[in-house]
Amino acid sequence: PSAGNVHAGGAGVIHRPGADELVIHSIPRVVRHAVLFAAVDNLPVGENIQICAPHQPEPLFAHLQDSEQHYRVETLEVGPVDWRYRITRLA
Numbered sequence: 001p002s003a004g005n006v007h008a009g010g011a012g013v014i015h016r017p018g019a020d021e022l023v024i025h026s027i028p029r030v031v032r033h034a035v036l037f038a039a040v041d042n043l044p045v046g047e048n049i050q051i052c053a054p055h056q057p058e059p060l061f062a063h064l065q066d067s068e069q070h071y072r073v074e075t076l077e078v079g080p081v082d083w084r085y086r087i088t089r090l091a
Helices: 029-041 058-066
Strands: 013-016 019-023 048-053 071-078 083-089
Touching: 019 029, 029 048, 029 058, 058 071
Parallel strands: 019 048
Antiparallel strands: 013 019, 048 083, 071 083
16 A cells, blocks of 8 residues: 555555445444544544445534544445544644
8 A cells, every 4th residue: 555545453444446445334333433533633634534334424514513633524424324424624
């Protein structure tokens, strides 16, 4: 993987050309929020990650809103099985 790719300890991250997708369902519940928050907190400015979750990730949205960093969240898919979002770090 090239520099600038997001890694969350390897757990649940799918590497595809041009995008990393963090599949929340594949991460053990006990560490799910920590892995998710670390993935977005470690994004370089201008980079993005796609999140795939089994529900709307309200804790993530609250974390992003409370952050000193600036993010853009784009909705890619809304249920009923998967919810997908692209999160880009703006500053």
